[in-house]
């Protein structure tokens with residue numbers, strides 16, 4: 001455990017983020033540039049997320065499966081936009097063997113072991129899955145087909161940051177195939193809504209959802225919808241997307257089914273995913289200068305019990321604390337008993353604060369005497385004394401209360417960083433001073449979007465459902481526009 005401090009947010013927000021990742025022991029850099037090692041505590045958070053989201057995905061009628069890591073290069077090239085979108089970040093396998101160098105100084109690629117067809121390490125799995133789907137689907141009876149997988153993917157990034165942007169990351173990708181366009185659009189929006197609710201109810205993150213612009217959409221999709229969260233520095237972070245693929249992939253992979261009238265048709269498809277980026281979003285939006293702050297629902301340790309004793313009262317205090325531990329354990333398995341005797345109580349408080357454990361229970365000689373304990377909640381660092389007979393009920397309510405309070409802060413963060421502007425001058429002022437989600441009219445012309453990006457670094461984040469109904473002059477060119485949300489994104 002590192003005992004180093006944490007850079008305050010207002011001093012250097014980027015360094016603050018990296019410090020939290022390090023001090024909370026979530027992840028570290030690996031010998032491979034851009035690829036991170038997710039440490040046990042960070043991975044335990046991912047497991048909590050995965051377990052709860054997996055249930056929601058299954059509740060939508062999806063089944064989990066596994067498709068290969070390697071994709072034949074020709075597959076990726078079949079959908080023209082798709083390959084264009086991913087070409088610049090592909091890792092390619094060209095050989096399958098090494099051989100010893102003739103001068104005995106090590107090994108080199110064996111030129112004779114060249115693959116007939118080069119393989120792409122999956123950047124996403126549409127192509128490899130849909131080639132298979134073309135054999136699984138022959139009739140309307142095979143539809144809808146709803147498949148999900150939890151895997152790693154590789155997108156060769158040059159500028160990386162743990163959890164937010166890494167060359168290899170973990171995610172889930174859902175892929176569905178439908179008889180009608182209407183059904184597939186329902187799925188696209190249904191998955192988006194699943195992510196929005198999951199963010200609120202589990203990650204305690206308030207988000208904005210909406211359709212992406214042409215330039216921001218998924219390569220190969222008709223439309224992409226995104227989930228955008230607001231970070232404490234006013235930047236936005238997209239952590240989930242849901243794509244309307246239309247019949248684009250069905251046509252190139254020749255997925256066809258016989259409809260109820262006996263005619264051959266191309267089906268309609270969707271895909272949607274979220275990744276370990278969610279952990280980055282949680283860290284950046286909830287944490288403070290003392291360390292990580294975790295919503296209880298994804299905290300690997302929800303409660304830590306710290307007995308504070310000296311040689312004289314050690315046995316009595318440990319026994320009493322164990323009683324409290326057993327009582328709290330009845331309401332949660334995610335509990336830690338920290339009776340290490342080689343570090344001080346102060347060191348322990350500091351360590352668990354950095355790791356974002358929602359509730360800390362301290363038990364010392366005075367507590368033993370008064371039949372009480374001290375409870376500290378991590379979100380607002382408030383301390384309370386409590387009769388030990390109430391501890392179980394109190395902890396149960398407090399976990400709920402903390403979850404709600406963190407969500408409330410996230411809602412406030414989003415609201416207080418949301419602006420509406422009518423002029424480009426106002427737009428530039430707000431973006432440069434405060435960033436945030438800026439609602440403004442845009443005509444839909446990619447040249448205006450690009451111009452705004454060059455001037456201010458702000459991009460369109462999404463258009464909400466209400467935004468589509470609000471119209472006014474484009475802030476860049478003055479032509480007729482609709483309301484979009486702009487922001488500077490991670």
Ligand SMILES: [Zn+2]
Nearest residue numbers: 443448474477
């Ligand atoms: Zn314009």
